[in-house]
Amino acid sequence: MASMRDIKRRKSSISSTQQITNAMKLVSTVKLQKAKARAEQTNPYFNYMYHTVCSMLSKSQNINHPYLTGKDTSKKAVVVITSNRGLAGGYNSNVVKLITESDWKKEDVDIYAVGGKGADALNHRGYHIAQNASDVMEDPTYPDAMALCEQVLKSFADGEVGEIYLAYTHFKNTVSQEPKLIKLLPVEIDEADLQEDSQNHILMNFEPNEEEALDAIIPKYVTSLFYGALVEAVASENGARMQAMDSATSNAEEMISDLTLKYNRARQGSITQELTEIIAGANAIG
Numbered sequence: 001m002a003s004m005r006d007i008k009r010r011k012s013s014i015s016s017t018q019q020i021t022n023a024m025k026l027v028s029t030v031k032l033q034k035a036k037a038r039a040e041q042t043n044p045y046f047n048y049m050y051h052t053v054c055s056m057l058s059k060s061q062n063i064n065h066p067y068l069t070g071k072d073t074s075k076k077a078v079v080v081i082t083s084n085r086g087l088a089g090g091y092n093s094n095v096v097k098l099i100t101e102s103d104w105k106k107e108d109v110d111i112y113a114v115g116g117k118g119a120d121a122l123n124h125r126g127y128h129i130a131q132n133a134s135d136v137m138e139d140p141t142y143p144d145a146m147a148l149c150e151q152v153l154k155s156f157a158d159g160e161v162g163e164i165y166l167a168y169t170h171f172k173n174t175v176s177q178e179p180k181l182i183k184l185l186p187v188e189i190d191e192a193d194l195q196e197d198s199q200n201h202i203l204m205n206f207e208p209n210e211e212e213a214l215d216a217i218i219p220k221y222v223t224s225l226f227y228g229a230l231v232e233a234v235a236s237e238n239g240a241r242m243q244a245m246d247s248a249t250s251n252a253e254e255m256i257s258d259l260t261l262k263y264n265r266a267r268q269g270s271i272t273q274e275l276t277e278i279i280a281g282a283n284a285i286g
Contacts, residue, residue: 082119140234
C-alpha cells in the first residue's frame with residue numbers, strides 16, 4: 001500500500017492537472033461560441049453552393065472543360081484539415097483515418113495539409129505532403145481558402161492530379177462532430193437527377209458561353225467549400241477540445257476522491273497502529 005506521503009503527492013499533482021484541464025475547457029467554451037456562430041451563419045451558403053453546382057452540371061451535358069473531365073492519372077489531391085494542437089480527443093486522428101483507412105495507394109495521394117497534426121501524422125505514415133499550410137488554421141479567412149484553391153486547381157488543370165478531395169470535420173452541434181471525405185472534382189453527378197432532367201428535357205444555358213462561365217464558377221465553388229470546411233473545422237476542434245477537457249476534469253475529480261479515501265484509510269490505519277503500540281507499551285510497563 002502506498003504511503004500517506006505518496007498519496008498526498010499524487011493527489012496534489014492530479015489537482016494541479018485538473019486546474020489546467022478546467023482552464024482549457026473554459027477557454028475552448030468561449031472560443032466555441034464564436035466559432036459556432038460563424039459556422040452556423042456560413043454553412044447554409046456553402047451547402048447551397050455545393051448542391052447548386054452539382055445540379056447545374058447535371059443539366060449541362062457533353063461539356064468538355066478541364067475542370068470537369070477526369071485526367072489520365074490515378075493521382076489524387078487531398079486537402080486535409082486538422083488542428084495545430086492536440087488535447088482534442090480523437091478529432092485529429094479521425095480525420096487522418098479517412099485517408100489511412102481508404103483503399104488509396106500512398107504514392108497516388110498528394111496531401112495538402114491545413115493543420116500541423118494532420119501533416120505530421122500523414123508524413124509519418126509515408127504520405128507525400130505537397131503543401132503544408134498549418135498557419136491558416138490560426139485564423140482562417142476567405143483569401144486563405146482562395147490561395148489554397150489556386151494551388152490545388154493548378155495541379156488539377158496541369159494534369160498532375162486527376163481528382164480533388166476534401167477531408168475535414170463537419171460541425172453538427174456542440175457535442176457532435178463528423179469526419180467527412182468528399183470529392184470536389186470531377187464533380188459527381190447524381191444519376192437520378194441526371195435521368196430526371198433528361199426526361200424533363202431540362203438543359204442549362206450559359207452566357208456568354210460554358211467555358212467562360214465554368215472558368216468563373218468552378219474556382220468559386222471549390223474556394224467556397226474550402227472556406228466552409230475551414231470554418232466548420234475550427235468549431236469542431238473547439239467542441240472536441242471542450243468535451244475532452246471536460247472529461248479529463250471529471251476523471252481528475254474521481255481520482256482525487258479515490259485518493260482522498262485511500263489517504264483517510266492510510267491515516268486511520270496509522271493512528272490505529274500508533275494506539276496499538278501505545279497500549280502494548282503501557283501493558284508491558286504495567
